[in-house]
């Protein structure tokens with residue numbers, strides 16, 4: 001990304017330098033005179049697309065987005081050498097937001113097309129010589145393309161990492177049923193082994209024995225298992241054993257179509273048994289060792305790791321928008337936690353974090369999500385709770401947490417308090433807005449004396 005930014009900056013500077021000053025003036029005028037109108041046309045068109053409606057509400061468009069597009073157009077068209085760094089940063093920021101919200105790239109492409117198509121007649125209509133108009137057209141379209149390209153680059157960059165987190169979350173959810181999955185796969189491996197044994201004992205044709213890589217277990221392992229546990233050495237050993245087992249089977253098949261010789265039969269069965277036993281042991285180890293926290297849980301508190309925030313919010317925001325149900329967050333901070341650490345040691349601090357994490361966990365429903373957000377900060381996503389219910393849960397958590405005592409190294413009982421900021425989802429597709437609102441409410445809770453919960457109120461700014 002870094003080298004791309006350096007390259008694109010040079011290109012943008014080149015475009016500005018090679019454009020004559022009076023064309024710059026014309027472009028600035030073009031933006032000043034038409035940005036508002038273009039923004040109207042842009043959103044009228046975009047909102048006819050059902051895909052766009054999932055991401056944009058009319059209210060957002062009216063209150064924020066139209067204005068932002070006006071600003072964007074004016075800035076891109078009047079860009080001077082001194083503005084390039086800032087403009088690149090803006091495009092990257094917008095690209096990041098698009099990725100976070102999960103706007104489909106084809107929607108962005110459609111928007112670009114609408115803008116350019118509507119810009120061309122406006123240039124033709126302007127006063128000036130034909131040659132100047134061609135230069136203006138070239139400068140305007142190139143500037144817009146540069147801006148959109150940076151946006152798209154950042155978008156794809158962000159998208160691929162957010163897709164990775166989606167995938168991690170999927171794997172994490174799957175491993176929540178690890179016990180079940182383990183038993184199923186061990187069963188599947190055993191069933192293949194039994195199949196081989198029966199065939200051998202019945203002196204059946206060896207061709208009727210399926211290769212392990214083609215059997216249910218092998219297919220599961222190659223398509224799913226190896227990805228669930230990717231990066232762990234045992235995965236490689238299992239893959240090798242599967243290959244080796246197939247080799248044994250193929251070689252024996254060649255040597256003898258049936259097992260008339262008893263010693264050949266015994267050798268073969270022993271080798272197969274030996275390999276499947278090893279595979280089973282390795283697989284059992286993999287499932288047992290990869291405890292949840294390594295995949296998605298915070299090690300200390302066993303709560304969700306914040307890297308799943310985006311994946312979970314994306315799903316829950318889509319759900320809330322589609323079904324019109326409530327979505328809310330609580331941002332929780334332990335009061336004066338530094339004093340606890342400093343006064344009683346880090347281990348006591350850790351004990352407190354563990355205890356209150358349990359309170360969070362015990363006081364939300366199973367459809368809610370509890371994240372460790374930072375050191376002594378926690379974030380709870382509440383599904384389908386009204387503002388009153390959200391505050392009720394916040395209050396219950398606050399009250400219960402104050403009753404949690406831990407024993408300090410000098411034998412004293414130590415309790416703590418929490419400050420909580422709550423916010424209700426208002427329809428903005430970018431979850432960071434919601435978290436920011438909760439953060440403002442948390443700030444107010446701290447300012448109003450700590451050990452309290454506050455609901456975000458746009459009229460009561462921090």
Ligand SMILES: Nc1nc2c(ncn2[C@@H]2O[C@H](COP(=O)(O)OP(=O)(O)OP(=O)(O)O)[C@@H](O)[C@H]2O)c(=O)[nH]1
Pocket residue numbers: 300333334335336337338339341345346347348349350353374375376446450
């Ligand atoms: N024991 C322990 N401490 C941690 C952990 N992570 C972060 N911290 C500490 O948490 C403290 C957080 O303190 P601050 O956020 O500065 O504020 P505070 O003392 O809670 O004060 P207020 O938030 O203003 O009430 C810092 O001292 C961190 O070192 C952890 O995993 N274990």
